[in-house]
Amino acid sequence: xxxxxxVDKLVVSRHASRDLAWIIASPxxxxxxxxxxxxxxxxxxxxxxxxxxxxxxxFGGQAADAFVETIMSAPGQMGLPDRFALADRVIRDxxxxxxxxxxxxxxxxxxxxxxxxxxxxxxAFPDGGAPFELTVEQAKRPRIGNGASPTPFALLSPSxxxxxxxxxxxxxxxxxxxxxxxxxxxxxxxxxxxxxxDLVERFGTPDDDVTIAVMAARGGV
Numbered sequence: 616x617x618x619x620x621x622v623d624k625l626v627v628s629r630h631a632s633r634d635l636a637w638i639i640a641s642p643x644x645x646x647x648x649x650x651x652x653x654x655x656x657x658x659x660x661x662x663x664x665x666x667x668x669x670x671x672x673x674f675g676g677q678a679a680d681a682f683v684e685t686i687m688s689a690p691g692q693m694g695l696p697d698r699f700a701l702a703d704r705v706i707r708d709x710x711x712x713x714x715x716x717x718x719x720x721x722x723x724x725x726x727x728x729x730x731x732x733x734x735x736x737x738x739a740f741p742d743g744g745a746p747f748e749l750t751v752e753q754a755k756r757p758r759i760g761n762g763a764s765p766t767p768f769a770l771l772s773p774s775x776x777x778x779x780x781x782x783x784x785x786x787x788x789x790x791x792x793x794x795x796x797x798x799x800x801x802x803x804x805x806x807x808x809x810x811x812x813d814l815v816e817r818f819g820t821p822d823d824d825v826t827i828a829v830m831a832a833r834g835g836v
Contacts, residue, residue, distance in 0.1 A: 637828035638807040649675035658691035660723035674713030695730035699765035706760030714760030742775035773832035784823035
């Protein structure tokens, strides 16, 4: 899907593959964007991580970097809640004057397991079913780096559909019916750009960093 030149100027980074894609956009200079996303093989599955740094100009990005690095580099046998607790300690031990939201989702042959803290959200859009929030029970404060209490979640044996994970720069404006319509007619590879373009067309240039990640609920591991 082609983006307009105006929207394309907002893009800080993007990744697209058949069953996993994300886009990070910011109205600020790229080096001041505090959102992060990453993915990698982890044990028996694929791990997707999203962070939205906060508190202090530039320091939120440092907290987000520390969170992503810690989650991605932790031993495979370490559970996600323990990784979140470790990331919380790492941010504080480094004396970073910032904190971050965080979502980590591990997709295996058995389904989806995840953990979250803060106000970024993960939603499931099942094939032929109503969307629902996976992170509905998460604690929004304190964030990671200030004593967060991570909340685990799971989606066992999903029949299909996608998981949409995004920072609050997206969800504060998103219309879930519109998201569902775009989900129904877009590939995973194209969906993050389609959602960003729809957001900008309806509401104008965002005033916050926006990260949108999409993962097929079922897929290769």
